[in-house]
Amino acid sequence: MTDFDFNFWCAHQMDWVERSLNHWVSVSVCAGLNHHAPADLMAAMRYAVLDGGKRLRPLLVLAAFEAVSSGPSDWFIPIEEDVDEAARRGGDFESGGGVDETVLRAACAVELIHAYSLVHDDMPCMDNDVLRRGKPTVHAQFGEATALLAGDALQALAFELLTPESPTLIPQRSVLLCRLLARAAGCAGMAGGQAIDLASVGLPLSEFELREMHSLKTGSLLTACVMMGAACGDASLKALDALADFGRTVGLAFQVVDDILDVSSDCVTLGKTVGKDALQDKPTFVSLMGETRARAFTRDLLDRALQALLASGLSDTRALQGLARMVVSRSY
């Protein structure tokens, strides 16, 4: 097995994700329209998506794909041309050496769903937040109506990304990716989790109920990332089960860390308002079990996530391991 440098891997993948998002979330979608408003809407969509995300979800998609792809990956072949160059030549991403177009589309589609959920979640009728990733939130910058539409259009664009006219995308895979993403985003996934969140303000929740809320609100999309990455390659049922377990566990760890950061970090580091959970009297893992127990819980969850990878039978899960560690040790 070749040497693996997680930081190098992350930087390399992030670069592709950023360039792909920049390419696909583009005013060229509005080409041919005469009125400026759709392009202005796209500007709000780009503002919501570009510059500033951790890209954890796309990285999970890419790492899961790498884990299920047999043999040493060719992701480390130096890329000879960039996305823009490939686009200029009339081609698409498949011509950029060592990059699989399907998995890049899947990675970006998940990020668009995540970005739309943040835009809507920050709106006055939801969390009413004005700071995100160190910038004014979309509605603070562009107004509420545009924020609402930008979120809606980002969700549509996610599904458009997964169903291109490209001959390189196998239809069966396209359908599976759409299904995984739609279910994770919908009523029995992310949106349902947000509904529980809304219904829980000021109410006592048991740890069980809190877990269910987060398993939907955050966990379903994080689990979908891992499953979508796996769906871009070929994985055994045993591996899929283990990866789903990994996704759920990392999703839970992500949320516990979020709760810890909300009480222990500051606005500048976190890039968003801190201390809001306590202010809104929202139940959190910290309010429920205290900060010390919550921190110990994240370490347990990391162990369980790594165990799941061992149980998967996959030979190279180093990128997934690195991401799980990153989730637990992150400071923002």
Next chain:
Amino acid sequence: MTDFDFNFWCAHQMDWVERSLNHWVSVSVCAGLNHHAPADLMAAMRYAVLDGGKRLRPLLVLAAFEAVSSGPSDWFIPIEEDVDEAARRGGDFESGGGVDETVLRAACAVELIHAYSLVHDDMPCMDNDVLRRGKPTVHAQFGEATALLAGDALQALAFELLTPESPTLIPQRSVLLCRLLARAAGCAGMAGGQAIDLASVGLPLSEFELREMHSLKTGSLLTACVMMGAACGDASLKALDALADFGRTVGLAFQVVDDILDVSSDCVTLGKTVGKDALQDKPTFVSLMGETRARAFTRDLLDRALQALLASGLSDTRALQGLARMVVSRSY
């Protein structure tokens, strides 16, 4: 060619659409969850979708499918078992005599996108409307946050409907349906049109600009209906071009009629607030060309739509003809 009774056809198709929507937009989506909130969210989604829509969009999907399906259709074979019965037997819609599951899914998916757009459009930050289909709007009934989430979850559910695990759905068709719907709903379609609408309040628009706004805001989804119906069957390129022309023309006619009804109808008949366009100083076809010319324009558009059907080369377009006439003569 068999006799064709448009009213009978409509009633028969509407019945299937209502039952299918009732079946698919269902709390069973939230089965297995312990907290009540996702089921409550689903209640808001059902409120938005069921009881009261004209179902023009699903009917267009079904009519276009019928037009491209060769030979006399079997849609008129008496249905021996209903959807619930089929579901109880563990099957799905394919066992209900004379009903094509794919086209029903396409019809319902479009309606979900339409329903979500109404929910978001009625919200205070958009049109701020409290009456729709004679009932309080979703945010008036369930609160703004739930309305926002219900719209979001309806959009996700639309794409979930198009990508089932069913072996009866051809993956290539699934992908095409998702693509058509996502593009029609997104930034260069419905959402883009709404952005133009927002940007146009109080501004003079030329007839050309007004047409572009509506071709996106309403026309793109109505055109997608016809194309999605055609995509469920087999159509020649010539037929597809003609059907797209038909869809665009009917879409425009729909909007002109909407503008006429806004000045000439009343709340009870229309089921929504009237006179809002003038109040908000929104440009309309009536404000631009006067009511008399606008009415003449709708007749011209009907003629053009019927011409497009003649040009399609399709042998039986009677359902589509009936729908075009219905759009122009509707009183609500």
